[in-house]
Amino acid sequence: MMRPTRNGAQLITNTQGSAPGTGPQPADFTDVRATNLAVVLRFVRENAPCSRADIAASTGLNKATVSSLVADLIDRRLLRETGLTENRVGRPATMLVLDGSPYAAVGIEVNVDYLTAVAVDLKGEALLSWRRAFPGGSASSGQAVAGIAGVARRVVTRMTKEARQVLGLTVAVPGLVDLNGSVRLAPNMGWRDVDLAGDLAKALRDPGFPVLADNDANLGALAELRFGPHGGVRDLVYLTGEIGVGAGIVLDGRLRRGGAGFSGEIGHIEIVPGGPPCHCGRRGCLEVVAGLGALLDRTVPGGVSPAELEPEIDEVVQRAEAGDPVVLDLLDTLAGNLGRGVGIVANLLNPEVVVLGGYYVKLAPWILARAEREMLGRSLAPAGGGCRLVVSGLGYGAAALGAAARVLDSVDSGRLPAPA
């Protein structure tokens, strides 16, 4: 019998952020139930299709308990029985899968020039993926919120038409977002102190599901954790590669936002003292020596316009492919500077993986190796403390996907929809 060891002391802890200073909350039976429901749900997510017996064997829960938990989850329409049975000796098992049809999790990513909306089902499979131009940089924050609300409403009605209940909506923003979902500073958007989560909830008039906002890098990290090929990784850092550079930090399996929610601002760490000026007022920030703005400023005549970012990057890629020495040299320098930033992360946080996202993905063939060398050479721990530098496979919508993942995470953490 391969009963898994339960390693001693466990504590019941708040999964959602609790008020600071509040001690750990006591536990009662409903917490046990919620915990075990979440355990079963996550197990099925990772091992579907599987039988009740599989769950009992792997989690260590009693068979009877598993049956009860599964019945509860089926009541809540989170799981579904498939008629399928395995073809082995003994009584055939009724297999369980996540029920993909009744629910949707919605994520929206806003940026200077575009807006991405995605909806996924419980399994994480895409139900909808929109990308449209969005004057985030030029509109007032009020107009922007109205625009986001409009898109959100259309997504919700679409989901409702498909008979899906929306479990939640999260918005990803490139900027400082506090723990209440209020945008405190988004330089590229020109926002300051915009209560995005609150205003959006108001604009949606009691939507019946939680509305959250978070930093795009944080949500990118969540997307990698859930949808990326990083099985079992609990310490991961995601780097956005847009005009700005931000980091999403996952340690011990959860996003770490810092005291005010402003962690991950790697873009304004000084990498080259006395280097080129940054719009933040300082010099030599990672963003200006390893961000895309700097690269394009020097390769594209006439400077960068956010709306033209995509074709401009493509031009850089083409010139790199053609062997243009100027571009190759610029990319190599960028890679070196990026590697120095990654080295700082590796030394300070010792993650298992650092994932490069955004436009870094397209540039990876020319920057990944150099940046990784640089990181390894700067890490005190041998072999970088086991840190790998990899490229995201999620494409541009990573933050939007992560915003949807944020909703699924809260379900996985025990916020289950009520039974029918």
Next chain:
Amino acid sequence: MMRPTRNGAQLITNTQGSAPGTGPQPADFTDVRATNLAVVLRFVRENAPCSRADIAASTGLNKATVSSLVADLIDRRLLRETGLTENRVGRPATMLVLDGSPYAAVGIEVNVDYLTAVAVDLKGEALLSWRRAFPGGSASSGQAVAGIAGVARRVVTRMTKEARQVLGLTVAVPGLVDLNGSVRLAPNMGWRDVDLAGDLAKALRDPGFPVLADNDANLGALAELRFGPHGGVRDLVYLTGEIGVGAGIVLDGRLRRGGAGFSGEIGHIEIVPGGPPCHCGRRGCLEVVAGLGALLDRTVPGGVSPAELEPEIDEVVQRAEAGDPVVLDLLDTLAGNLGRGVGIVANLLNPEVVVLGGYYVKLAPWILARAEREMLGRSLAPAGGGCRLVVSGLGYGAAALGAAARVLDSVDSGRLPAPA
């Protein structure tokens, strides 16, 4: 009635590190009990003396439950009733306090030139504090382990004479310590791949209590969290100020060690590109531009010997007090570089507090203000995202104290001693 709100979803999670890849463990009643015992224990620690009724009112636990939990904790000799009653209307309360007499938590800090051993009771009050010369830098690791074991044995027999049961022993080491308590690299000690926790447990021959090892900066952070004046802070970074500089990172109330346990190696982040060479083979590391070695190299003729660190620092302090412009200038430069390092931490992790420990404490009058200015000027978030730079009040034994705190933490997390 001021019943505290329990905010919805809670999950039972492993408090001790679980095997990577292992999903969250399911919960049962014993977990609820362990959680609530720990809640009561912590409440009494923070609010002693207090009555059962106080506990029930503040934690939200039922009075009957509190009575049962308290009885259990008294059985385990963790709590004690004092005859004291409050002089108010109504029936007088029997007050509860932590029982300081039956247990001891032991922490040992080894360093290049000295060794510190402390023992504290459940309340965190010092029972013993030894500091002695220790040839950590020159002895072989085997000899060092034997020496540490000798000290540990003497501490344990001393505690046994006082009729105290030792709850655990933790050793703080300046270097990379993996999650199993094995020292992978300690340059200043000349150690590599020394299974300190294991070897020490062997040398103590089945001591009957857990033996752990961890990085000195990590444990310094724990000491600040428990014994420092940072009430309710959940995001804190501690910086050691020895020959090397290390960081201990606490996020969301717990130490974050990274994937392999090597987080916090801030000392070898490049602060001054092309700066002075570091013993690690690179240049311009924080350690050489903001560490004490660099300072002393330039103020004390003939270089630094670890054994003479203390008097040499004192000399620097005297010269600074006397207004020596050379020393003041060096200190200002050091403070600037240190502030750049702290700025990196503030941008990346957004802690509420960064605590300067070790010899930085003595130098604080000349470095704190400049370093904080530098940090604030480099933080993207307004006002440093709320980050404060402060000086430790714990003195040199911080890591040893933190090592003992590590033991108390494991008690607070539910690893209670068995009832008599």
Next chain:
DNA sequence: TTTGTTTGGTCGTTAGACGAACTAACTCTA
């Protein structure tokens, strides 16, 4: 003394995990 207030304990209830026994449904073997 009486009345009110607070403490802390007892008792019965309840949620929910667990273990054992049982039934169901299949494959394999003789």
Next chain:
DNA sequence: TAGAGTTAGTTCGTCTAACGACCAAACAAA
């Protein structure tokens, strides 16, 4: 084709431990 063996899932009783209600004890104030 008839067991025998094997695995799946359910039922039922047990047990742990939190909870709510009630109660006695012990004091202050009137």
